[in-house]
Amino acid sequence: MAQEQISVFDMFKIGIGPSSSHTLGPWRAAQRFVQKLVDTAVFESVQQVNILLYGSLAKTGVGHGTDIAVLLGLSGDDPVTFDVSQVMPKVEHIKTAGKLVLGGSHQIDFSYEEQLLFLFDQSLPFHPNAVTFQAFLADSKAISETYYSIGGGFVVQENDSETVLSEVDLAFPVDTAQQLMSACMRTGLKISEIVLENECAWRPESETKDGILRIFQTIKECIYKGCHTDGVLPGGLHVERRAAKMNKRMLKGREYKDYDTWIDAIRQGGRDFGYILDCVSCFALAVNEENASFGRVVTAPTNGAAGVIPAVLQYYITFHDAYEDDKVIQFVAAASEIGSIFKKNATISAAMGGCQAEIGVSSAMAAGALTECLGGSQRQALMAAEIAMEHHLGLTCDPIGGLVQIPCIERNTMGAIKAITAAQLALQSNPDKAKVSLDAVVSAMWETAQDMNVKYKETADGGLAVKVPLSLPEC
Known part of the structure; x- marks a missing residue:
């Protein structure tokens, strides 16, 4: 069976440091979660978002900027275009203001200390780099999604029905x-x-x-x-x-x-x-x-x-x-x-x-x-x-x-x-x-x-x- 099809632009991605697996991947996961909220028509009713970091994302998350990445991703910023000089100022503003503008347009209350959790002693079996986003809605319902940052900025979900990349007919399929x-x-x-x-x-x-x-x-x-x-x-x-x-x-x-x-x-x-x-x-x-x-x-x-x-x-x-x-x-x-x-x-x-x-x-x-x-x-x-x-x-x-x-x-x-x-x-x-x-x-x-x-x-x-x-x- 052929494995995933990988483009040159999957191996080489423009982003922000310091880590593709701990910064770029979680950033993309956060963006993907926001899009999920939009696609399921619950974006405007979100009142709170919790972020749970597991395994390696928890243990070295602060040093690798995982907390910064998920906050910017949830805020609707993109690592390819975001002004790198504004990384720290924007995150500090989120922390001090206690507010997060979800997707760049929907403001919610946010506590860095209480809603961004580093679960140092917990790991999920699929991959050491796991993050769960929980959105709590106005009707008391909740949406939870777990993503895995598998290296190089690639992000998957354990039960993804789609491959990491869309299937195309390659002139020369190569796995080895x-x-x-x-x-x-x-x-x-x-x-x-x-x-x-x-x-x-x-x-x-x-x-x-x-x-x-x-x-x-x-x-x-x-x-x-x-x-x-x-x-x-x-x-x-x-x-x-x-x-x-x-x-x-x-x-x-x-x-x-x-x-x-x-x-x-x-x-x-x-x-x-x-x-x-x-x-x-x-x-x-x-x-x-x-x-x-x-x-x-x-x-x-x-x-x-x-x-x-x-x-x-x-x-x-x-x-x-x-x-x-x-x-x-x-x-x-x-x-x-x-x-x-x-x-x-x-x-x-x-x-x-x-x-x-x-x-x-x-x-x-x-x-x-x-x-x-x-x-x-x-x-x-x-x-x-x-x-x-x-x-x-x-x-x-x-x-x-x-x-x-x-x-x-x-x-x-x-x-x-x-x-x-x-x-x-x-x-x-x-x-x-x-x-x-x-x-x-x-x-x-x-x-x-x-x-x-x-x-x-x-x-x-x-x-x-x-x-x-x-x-x-x-x-």
């Missing part, structure tokens, strides 16, 4: 790496070309390419902003932003007012190994510092791993003279197909699989895409993806203070460097002699995820999360 390879060998198409053919089932190719370039525009803006913003990250850990300082050192203090002139200056800095390493790390840090600051980022395929693919793509553009629309589209398309294989056969949710499901998957996506773009064969691209994930197997998710900061931000630099290394290894190797297939490593990753203790799955109950003394604000 072997099926992808068969399609490539049968047609002679590259991985990215298979993706673009499949995307035509949803929309014209020109719209797909325009959409990918909009994704890239967001990535560019995020990298540039992150490399030019100093300060301390929010949340109470007092983590100092480093990307801007690295950028200044690399450019010897010179400032550039726009992305294009800045990247040109970076490119002129040379090809020294240490310099390139610094640049890649700086790009990755920049994105995830923006992510940790409730900035606008692109899930790639998640927010916690949002810096890996942008850093590798920026490396490709900067140091391989690849600043062309077609090359950017090729990179993003190829990366999305590899990510979808992990999504279909394992997980991209840290709450299900630890950080191997986020940094590991993003590193594999970047490695495969870079390999294809550097002229590697389809087999070499899949080999690079396998190498990258192989060396992330078992990576835990243990965020200190439940914040997407330590070790999350630095892990993006590691994932990016591993992706580049994996691509280089694959390009210098004969993939016909590879001992491990991508499908095998995906299977191993999923088995590892199932065996992993829950305290290492985005709960902040184990690993580094319990080794650092904290005095963070109470929920």
Whole structure:
């Protein structure tokens, strides 16, 4: 049986940090609940709304901004367009005023302390990231819906009668790496070309390419902003932003007012190994510092791993003279197909699989895409993806203070460097002699995820999360 059909725009979504599963997903769930109220013609009669957060959403919800996300989602705001500078002010207004404007038009009383509940000791069986919305109506009736944020901004209900995505007739249905390879060998198409053919089932190719370039525009803006913003990250850990300082050192203090002139200056800095390493790390840090600051980022395929693919793509553009629309589209398309294989056969949710499901998957996506773009064969691209994930197997998710900061931000630099290394290894190797297939490593990753203790799955109950003394604000 074919699994869900995943578009490039499902793997890459524009949103607000710091977490796709804990921020973007709950935000979308809240929007979906408001639409449910409208569709069932009870919206105007709602008098009270309660929000119940379970499992990982409860344990690391404050650090990941889950409370903020659900309040903004219920308020009718959209993560793609909402002014990121107004995130905190609007939430603070809801708290202090004791009012929530449901769907942007229907004002109700709301108590943050009494109606947004963190159920730390309760989990629902379908998925660790669960949220229930309860609406109490004027006629004393109530409506309750439970949603699951399953990673990468995907949201489902346990008893959904519909699939996550609508069914379409794809030119090349692909669930596994072997099926992808068969399609490539049968047609002679590259991985990215298979993706673009499949995307035509949803929309014209020109719209797909325009959409990918909009994704890239967001990535560019995020990298540039992150490399030019100093300060301390929010949340109470007092983590100092480093990307801007690295950028200044690399450019010897010179400032550039726009992305294009800045990247040109970076490119002129040379090809020294240490310099390139610094640049890649700086790009990755920049994105995830923006992510940790409730900035606008692109899930790639998640927010916690949002810096890996942008850093590798920026490396490709900067140091391989690849600043062309077609090359950017090729990179993003190829990366999305590899990510979808992990999504279909394992997980991209840290709450299900630890950080191997986020940094590991993003590193594999970047490695495969870079390999294809550097002229590697389809087999070499899949080999690079396998190498990258192989060396992330078992990576835990243990965020200190439940914040997407330590070790999350630095892990993006590691994932990016591993992706580049994996691509280089694959390009210098004969993939016909590879001992491990991508499908095998995906299977191993999923088995590892199932065996992993829950305290290492985005709960902040184990690993580094319990080794650092904290005095963070109470929920």
